[in-house]
Amino acid sequence: MTHNKPEVIKDMTNGDIAADTYNNYKRDVEMMRELGLDAYRFSLSWARLLPDGFTNNVNEAGVTFYNNYIDEMIKYNIQPMVTLYHWDLPQKLQELGGFVNPLFTDWFEDYARLAFERFGDRVKFWITFNEPREICYEGYGAATKAPILNATAVGTYLCAKNLVIAHAKAYHAYVKDFKPNQNGQCGITISVNWFGPATDSEEDHIMAELRRQAEWGLYAEPIFSQQGGFPKELSERVAEKSAKQGYASSRMPSFTDEERDLVRGSFDFFGVNHYTAFLASAAKEHKTYYPVPSPYDDSDSSTYTPDDWPKSASGWLKLAPNSIFDAFTFLRNKYGDIDFYVTENGWSTSPTAGLIDDDRVRYYRAALNSLLDAREAGVNIKGYMAWSLMDNFEWMEGITERFGLYEVDFEDPARSRTPRKSAFVYKHIIKNRYIDSDYKPESLTMTIDDGL
Numbered sequence: 358m359t360h361n362k363p364e365v366i367k368d369m370t371n372g373d374i375a376a377d378t379y380n381n382y383k384r385d386v387e388m389m390r391e392l393g394l395d396a397y398r399f400s401l402s403w404a405r406l407l408p409d410g411f412t413n414n415v416n417e418a419g420v421t422f423y424n425n426y427i428d429e430m431i432k433y434n435i436q437p438m439v440t441l442y443h444w445d446l447p448q449k450l451q452e453l454g455g456f457v458n459p460l461f462t463d464w465f466e467d468y469a470r471l472a473f474e475r476f477g478d479r480v481k482f483w484i485t486f487n488e489p490r491e492i493c494y495e496g497y498g499a500a501t502k503a504p505i506l507n508a509t510a511v512g513t514y515l516c517a518k519n520l521v522i523a524h525a526k527a528y529h530a531y532v533k534d535f536k537p538n539q540n541g542q543c544g545i546t547i548s549v550n551w552f553g554p555a556t557d558s559e560e561d562h563i564m565a566e567l568r569r570q571a572e573w574g575l576y577a578e579p580i581f582s583q584q585g586g587f588p589k590e591l592s593e594r595v596a597e598k599s600a601k602q603g604y605a606s607s608r609m610p611s612f613t614d615e616e617r618d619l620v621r622g623s624f625d626f627f628g629v630n631h632y633t634a635f636l637a638s639a640a641k642e643h644k645t646y647y648p649v650p651s652p653y654d655d656s657d658s659s660t661y662t663p664d665d666w667p668k669s670a671s672g673w674l675k676l677a678p679n680s681i682f683d684a685f686t687f688l689r690n691k692y693g694d695i696d697f698y699v700t701e702n703g704w705s706t707s708p709t710a711g712l713i714d715d716d717r718v719r720y721y722r723a724a725l726n727s728l729l730d731a732r733e734a735g736v737n738i739k740g741y742m743a744w745s746l747m748d749n750f751e752w753m754e755g756i757t758e759r760f761g762l763y764e765v766d767f768e769d770p771a772r773s774r775t776p777r778k779s780a781f782v783y784k785h786i787i788k789n790r791y792i793d794s795d796y797k798p799e800s801l802t803m804t805i806d807d808g809l
């Protein structure tokens with residue numbers, strides 16, 4: 358997509374080299390050691406391992422790269438947490454329909470098996486998919502991410518069904534054929550921002566619940582709920598609306614009993630990418646543009662964020678009060694006492710903001726305080742991953758938004774990395790297991806501390 362339609366990327370950059378971990382992986386592991394990390398989450402590129410998407414053609418150079426990268430982490434006691442799919446589908450599979458082809462579920466299982474076989478002796482944390490909402494709604498529904506298909510809610514719901522089945526097939530393959538020897542865990546990562554009611558009215562509470570179902574319940578409910586399947590109230594609304602709109606059957610597909618049972622309970626942990634919060638209401642003045650029909654249009658809800666919440670460099674990301682606490686206590690009450698990992702959480706600055714990123718420092722302190730509140734309330738959050746170690750190619754925004762604890766110089770062919778102030782504060786928090794709101798680094802010179 359970035360080659361054929363470069364104009365869809367804000368600054369016309371692409372991911373060919375990006376931050377170039379391929380050539381800098383030793384430096385990246387050195388940065389993990391500088392910070393004192395004991396785990397690091399990264400993704401495998403399906404196309405790097407299987408250029409045509411299928412297992413008949415394995416790119417051994419890609420396997421070697423990941424082996425070296427994983428070995429370098431293990432050497433320094435850093436646990437790799439590996440995502441199988443973080444949005445880069447082999448082009449040939451896209452040409453066959455990608456996620457909306459029901460055979461996708463088998464293609465994904467085959468790819469997952471290859472990854473378990475090649476890397477599972479050292480990788481003990483597997484995540485099947487990163488963020489189903491962004492894959493299905495943004496990719497197949499709203500045309501705001503690859504493959505930029507505007508197939509509205511029909512595409513979103515079809516993708517959602519195939520995605521959770523693909524996840525479940527990979528999960529069961531792991532449990533049956535790999536876990537007995539490899540002793541790892543397998544889960545999925547869903548983006549769960551908090552959606553609370555704009556007012557205390559009954560209507561706004563209903564809207565907030567419908568919005569949660571449309572944003573992430575669509576993907577979480579089939580896997581984590583007791584009953585399985587898509588969220589009840591949203592499904593009923595879509596069926597009703599589809600009939601009124603003249604569709605012969607609901608735009609939202611249903612699960613057979615066998616599919617429902619396959620997907621329900623297919624997890625060892627729930628990975629959550631959490632960034633912010635929104636307020637939901639029925640008020641039409643808040644209504645932003647959604648392609649119609651879309652899950653949001655189907656939910657009849659609209660959302661907004663208060664003007665006084667601090668803004669990042671990304672339009673969708675503001676610092677919302679205590680949103681980790683609200684999201685995780687809700688998830689625990691809904692899905693029970695399961696293991697959670699925060700697999701992403703972070704803040705963006707502009708490319709010219711430089712190394713003194715006090716707004717990122719403020720965000721991490723607030724987020725981690727909120728996480729501690731959730732743990733104190735009994736939520737089983739077993740791990741936390743900041744997004745991100747370093748600046749990256751940020752999808753449709755190219756390199757115009759920077760999320761790194763380390764700045765990457767994209768003008769430099771070597772892509773040199775330099776720690777920001779937030780890296781020093783983050784390191785201090787991890788080392789002391791304490792969020793010191795007065796801590797100021799004496800200098801911005803980074804070292805690897807003994808024992809880290």
Ligand SMILES: C[C@H]1O[C@@H](Oc2ccc([N+](=O)[O-])cc2)[C@H](O)[C@@H](O)[C@H]1O
Binds near residue numbers: 487548701744
């Ligand atoms: C910054 C990281 O965000 C993750 O994706 C998103 C995208 C949009 C929202 N949202 O609330 O609107 C949340 C998370 C993604 O996984 C990662 O690659 C980065 O892009």
